[in-house]
Amino acid sequence: MVNLAKRIAGPSMAVMVCAAALAACKKEAPSPAGAAAGSAAPPAAGGKVTVGVLNDMSGLYADVGGKGSLEAARMAVEDFGGSVAGMPIEVVSADHQNKPDVGASVAREWFDTGGVDVIVDVPTSSVAIAVSEATRDKNKVFLASGPGTSDLTGAACSPNTIHWTYDTWALANATGREIVKNGGDTWFFVTANYTFGITLERDVTKVIEANGGKVLGDAKHPIGNPDFSSLLLQAQSSKAKVVGLANAGGDTINAIKQAAEFGIVAKGQQLAGLLVFITDIKALGLATAQGLILSEAFYWDRDDQTRAWSKKFAARRDGRMPTMSQAGVYSAVLHFLKAVAELKSAKDGKAVVARMKAIPTDDPLFGKGTIDPNGRKRHPMYVYQVKSPAESKGEWDFYKLVRAVPADQAFRAPADSGCALAGK
């Protein structure tokens, strides 16, 4: 029989236990994949090159990078022929759970005992900064495709890091400038409260103010926030012409969805998604997302080459088209392998990165490009507008081109970056 006293007294304690268990599990649950991948790699051996894909495999950024980035890295290795300078190439992966401490410890473990020569992707800027530090300490290579913060090639730049696909400066310069030029001169920010959101807000603010606009205020939210209603109410009462979303992935999706509900756009305010991925549009649906102005470094339907590659990618990913982060992983790994082929070794990270900067980049996804002394990969950025459901002709036919920003203008000039590597 049930003991009443136990039933009443037990529960509060039990719930505390559950809460603790859940917290622990949230931390531990995804790590088997990470730990397994990390320790599965054989110890460092001279005769092998190992690529480590480190990103969010299960959380709110998993669709942006996740397993798709792993697949993109594998495709790069296959297209390169599976070996470089006679050494076989191996690809491993781990989940950093969007936590800087987890990311840094996986990176160190990979470098120390996993034989990993290069880490790629790493969305979530706070994690990327930590991984960049670890990579510099161990003199390996870090190819950042997923993260946004422009600090990676600014105050926190490193001779071992190349920031590949996009950054907050480029987004501000493309999306931000486009909107301010078209009359959106007063802004209110809804900002993810960590490195990425804060640097994005900072970089966009500079563009707004340089173009005669004004920022009226901001509201910050934690990463992975389900409910934006109260932030959107603040944005609404600010009377700003533009509500800028300085967040990403699942947060952007929820914010845009709920903004539609509160009639933000219907009441005359404009919504600016400062970092929007194609998977976000897929999740929102065109009915909600139509008309949105956004910037991408890569879109599958840009030309014959991007279409051909993307279809190959989609065939391996249940029909899901690649995001720019995933395309960036492919492009970065390919270029890394070219440099390693010339050097015949991947062991000296600084030397590999220096070589990567010396040879021009060229691949089917981003075309011809260069890498700045501060580690900033340079290619065009594209400002797109999301099509209406009537304009869309296929499941992934989402964007129409507004403007292409040429490579020399798309990214911050190295001299302005505040990076010691950039010289004057």
Next chain:
Amino acid sequence: MPALFAQLVIGLVNGAFYALLSLGLAIIFGLLNVINFAHGALYMLGGFVTWGLLHYAGIGYWPALVIAPLVVGLVGVVLERALLQRLYRLDPLYNLLLTFGLALMLQGLFQMHFGSSGEPYDMPRALQRSADLGFMQLPLYRAWVLAASLAVCLVTWFVTERTQLGAYLRAATENPGLVQAFGVNVPRMVTVTYGLGVALAGFAGVLAAPIYSVSPGMGASVIIVVFAVVVIGGMGSIMGSIVTGFALGLIEGLTKVVYPAASSTVVFALMALVLLVRPAGLFGKAP
């Protein structure tokens, strides 16, 4: 102070979800003595059933309001019969671990299949507009969520407190052996109760679908707050969980005006306080 009113209204709407979810937990705990950690996952399942009905069968929101809770309730019945039932004799911690494991598995399966961004679900056409209340734009859909949740909560309360069936239920909570001796099929009642409790979670999932994307993580992000609500209200107290759900929504809303940074932690601070002062919860019976 329009901002204050607006945040309070929004808080109340959030409270509606807390109330629905914690109500189901309270009912299940009351009769089964099971701390149902799968509740968040079943709420998520409710969302996905709603989405699936539209996506695969073309069945819209209004029918889904009835069908999805039924489906989730049936899943609950199967779970109870096949798994939970076997562990009643052991310490309640075993069922806690079981339901926790089930939650992780369900979430993982959906994540594998649907990815983490989730699937979009359009708002029903009739509720797409928003009403101008003077101090704020209130989306009609959120008003509907509030009304629907209040109605369901009150009906549930009425059934458990004021009907014959409810009387059996409460009696079985006190002394299952004696009720069984009077010829009431207690095991079946337990099964139905679990089904009903999780059906409430499924119902909340339908209500949530148009607001949040239907995503595998939607349950995990809300369930911790809901457990805090249940602890504050008092485990197993029906009215307690309803009142506490709405009240905590309001308090969160208030915190967002006064000191926004604390709004995500205020519930847990309250929980700690209540546990210190009244360990059985505000509405719970002291041991």
